[in-house]
Amino acid sequence: MSAGGAHGRGRRGGGGHDEGGHDGPDERWLVSYADMITVLMALFIVLFAISQVDAQKFLQLKQGLAEGVGASSSIPVDGGSGLLVSNGSIAAPAQPQTAVQAESVDVSAAGQGASSSAGGGASAMQAAREEVERLDELQRQLDASLQSGGLGDRVDFRITERGLVGAIVADDVFFESSSAALRETGRAVLDAMAPVLDADQHPLELQGHTNSLPVRGGLYPSNWELSAARAASVVRHLESDGVASDRMTAVGYGQTRPLYPGNDEQALSGNRRVDLVVLSDQPAEVKALLPEAAAEAAASAAPPEPQVAPAAVALAPPVEASAADHADAGGH
Template structure:
């Protein structure tokens, strides 16, 4: 065989095979794609996420189509949840506003009953009512309820307590706080060692008469003695001291602005 023919045969035996490399890469990518598509119908969410990450790395190292779909799904879910939360919040606010309006009507009706009773029985100088953002308060002068320096409720005051209890029974769900107050003149006798003792026993005794009405729930009632420490007027005059000697019956609101429920009467 001639030298020329031998070179020709060597050239044919070593033909250019560089096209195999991109071909094998393409086959690898197609195989990965088919595996992922097959797995979408049968694997759980965690495995799907792992497969998505692997496929992303094989392709470009960037965000894959699968990740984009997942992100879109998460965004739609978040938007739906946000809309639901907004709707629930709006519904709760409407319910609260309705309850607040109903409560305002209830307390206004109770105040009117009390005011009518006070006028009818000539008690304007001894009783007063006030409705504010935290409570409906009934203020009763001490001389309408007790002898001077004592805590035993007068017989006439018992009639008043029973009348108040009858009105309260129409609103059984409200918390009621009975508080006793004195002036700053010290008291010390065989029965009471201080104004705190006197105010506490007075509040307790008046509350007990209210609770003679068995339609009232004792769990809703409490008695507090404030002594001389919550005055509403100056203790420098007889008139001021008389105003400070009092018992207050506070019907506490359940619904207020800011979702705050007051558990104690306002500071006086």
């Protein structure tokens, strides 16, 4: 019985141990809490560290990165405006600008702008004078070539904002009426001008013009086609004389750009022409000054007008009245 009782007690004792346990609170959450506190502390330490910018160390870092990638030491950093300037130093705080300082800056800037504009205008005018000298020399060469062939009166030259314009009067000696076929005199004029034009190497524009009379009969239905065909005929002949075709352009203007207004004899003959334009290669601001520079050169080259002294008036010597004159005047 004692053995059974002992065995029973042992079972109860074992059962009592199995049913027993720790009756205190569960503290496993402390591990997670400690981990979170550690992470937050590390985060705040990193934030505090990157908020303190050392200018010297930043400059050294910038130079080191630039040398490492083989680029320039100036590395652009995008972002808002701060205290660091491009050379790594600390920028001084901006000083407020007084009204007097602002006015002086504005006046200085305006003066610099005016002087720059004046300098640009003076340089453009000087370039225009030099271009007019070149065009005048080209005109003298063309005149000399035409004069040698007895054709000096066939081309009228003038300088415009586009360059040197030679107006070839397209009368019956140059073109037949309502025709674009060159006559012998027209071919002679172009043959005389071609060597000079070929040596100049500037672009050429051939402009065909007609008078206001309508075209009647022939191959061309209107002045548009006739003017363009005459310009093309001149281009083809100059090309046969050796002038490069890629330098030339043919344009027909019809009766839209007359030299002389009205329908008088001068307008009918002078507006019927082909303009040979040696185009200037100067900038637009220089070409706009070419007519002014040409007028200035023409005025300076014109000989002064002779001073004509007034003719001396000869005084007749006094004539003494004779006795007969006294008798005619009346007497006793």
